[in-house]
Every structure is written in C-alpha cells, then in structure tokens.
Amino acid sequence: SALVDLRGLEKVYTTRTGDVHALSDVDLQIEEGEFLAIVGPSGCGKTTLLKILAGLEEHSRGSAAIGGHPIAAGNGDVGMVFQKATLLPWRDILSNVLLPLSLRRRPTAADRQKALDLLRMTGLDEFSGKRPHELSGGMQQRAAICRALVHDPSLLLMDEPFGALDAMTRDILNVEVNRIWRETGTTAVLITHSISEAVFLAERVIVMSPRPGRIVDEIEIPFGKER
Numbered sequence: 001s002a003l004v005d006l007r008g009l010e011k012v013y014t015t016r017t018g019d020v021h022a023l024s025d026v027d028l029q030i031e032e033g034e035f036l037a038i039v040g041p042s043g044c045g046k047t048t049l050l051k052i053l054a055g056l057e058e059h060s061r062g063s064a065a066i067g068g069h070p071i072a073a074g075n076g077d078v079g080m081v082f083q084k085a086t087l088l089p090w091r092d093i094l095s096n097v098l099l100p101l102s103l104r105r106r107p108t109a110a111d112r113q114k115a116l117d118l119l120r121m122t123g124l125d126e127f128s129g130k131r132p133h134e135l136s137g138g139m140q141q142r143a144a145i146c147r148a149l150v151h152d153p154s155l156l157l158m159d160e161p162f163g164a165l166d167a168m169t170r171d172i173l174n175v176e177v178n179r180i181w182r183e184t185g186t187t188a189v190l191i192t193h194s195i196s197e198a199v200f201l202a203e204r205v206i207v208m209s210p211r212p213g214r215i216v217d218e219i220e221i222p223f224g225k226e227r
C-alpha cells in the first residue's frame with residue numbers, strides 16, 4: 001500500500017472576506033521511495049498540500065494518511081526544506097543540522113555521526129563548525145537538506161528549495177538532490193515552478209490548477225531514475 005494516501009481531500013480557508021477554496025477533490029497516493037514533483041501556477045494550492053502533509057495545516061474534508069496513520073498536528077514524521085534555509089545564525093552548521101533531534105532529546109554520539117555523515121554526503125564536512133553566514137546560499141541550502149534528513153523522516157518535503165538561488169547553483173543542487181534521494185532511499189515531494197527541474201528529479205509530476213486548487217494532470221517520468 002502507498003506511504004501517502006490522500007482521498008477526496010478538500011481545504012477551505014475561512015477569512016474575514018469569505019471562504020477560499022484552496023484544494024478540491026485531491027486524490028493522491030505516493031509510494032514508498034517515490035520522488036514526486038508538484039507543478040502549477042501561483043495559488044493552485046501546492047503549499048497548502050505540502051502543509052497538510054507536514055501536519056502544519058488541517059484539511060477540511062476527506063482523508064489524509066501517512067504510513068496508514070491519519071495526519072494530525074505534531075505527529076508529522078517529515079523533514080521540510082523551504083525556499084530560505086532559515087538556519088539559526090548563532091549556531092554552527094553541525095548544531096543546526098542536529099536541531100530536529102535536539103528539540104526532542106540530548107543528541108547522542110550516533111546522532112552526531114549521522115549529522116556528520118549527511119554533511120559529508122553533501123560536501124559540507126569541513127564546514128560543520130562554521131556559522132551559517134560563512135557559507136554560500138547553495139551551501140546553506142545543502143545544510144537545510146541535511147537538517148531535514150537527520151531524524152530519518154518517512155517523507156522529505158521541499159517547497160521551491162532552490163527558487164532563490166542562481167541558475168548554476170540550482171543545477172548543481174539538483175544533481176545533489178538526485179544523488180541524496182538515490183543514496184538514502186527517502187520518499188520525496190518537491191514543489192517547483194520549473195518543469196525541467198521536475199522532469200530531472202521526479203519519477204512522477206502532478207500538475208495542479210487554481211480556483212479551486214486541484215490535480216489536472218499526471219505525467220510519468222520513467223527514464224534515468226534507476227537506483
């Protein structure tokens with residue numbers, strides 16, 4: 001059975017000026033280990049969908065489950081990467097990467113090793129003791145990916161992770177993400193405005209359309225994705 005199972009999902013935001021129908025009739029299954037990309041114009045509900053998967057936003061109707069369990073606030077076993085790396089400026093890179101774990105418990109030696117392994121995988125091992133401002137934008141975003149993966153989430157969610165970077169850095173990071181996905185076997189969901197990025201990274205691309213936000217097309221990208 002699928003890792004992620006969304007059925008008849010609806011999302012309505014209630015605002016002072018009326019209801020906003022952000023998602024309608026979303027049926028989506030994501031297999032364990034799959035890489036899924038979501039594309040579509042601004043306002044089609046991409047971020048809302050990702051927030052529901054992360055347990056950051058409640059849905060209005062339908063069902064949403066990860067690993068057979070209904071998604072509820074706080075139980076989200078997910079790692080998230082946003083457009084901005086949002087690293088804590090006064091902490092070094094290693095402790096930023098460890099943050100999802102240190103919020104729950106005192107990190108163990110094994111936790112530190114896991115963080116250092118991720119930093120090595122992304123070429124940041126020499127920067128573990130540096131502060132975020134000492135790293136380039138691309139390196140900070142790599143650190144944010146390490147932070148999202150340090151607690152072995154069942155799902156890696158990325159919301160336009162490289163949208164703020166220059167084209168060359170973006171291309172390099174796309175190659176990195178592809179390698180990380182193959183090496184970790186993680187299930188990944190990526191929001192992007194770039195069709196070429198979606199086709200390069202994902203095995204399946206869903207296309208959304210606004211007013212109300214819904215899935216209007218689905219494209220399989222089978223080539224070149226073997227692990």
Ligand code: ADP
Binds near residue numbers: 043
């Ligand atoms: P994007 O298109 O990249 O998702 P937006 O500008 O649409 O960015 O949204 C940025 C943030 O503002 C999101 O977190 C979204 O949930 C929130 N947002 C968008 N529209 C509204 C709104 N009408 N009222 C309150 N918050 C909103």
Ligand code: ADP
Binds near residue numbers: 014040042043045047
């Ligand atoms: P996308 O990420 O594709 O740009 P969003 O999920 O941000 O789309 O937004 C989908 C719709 O829901 C838009 O009409 C947006 O204005 C609205 N919206 C998003 N967040 C909020 C919010 N917190 N409150 C009210 N409306 C919102």
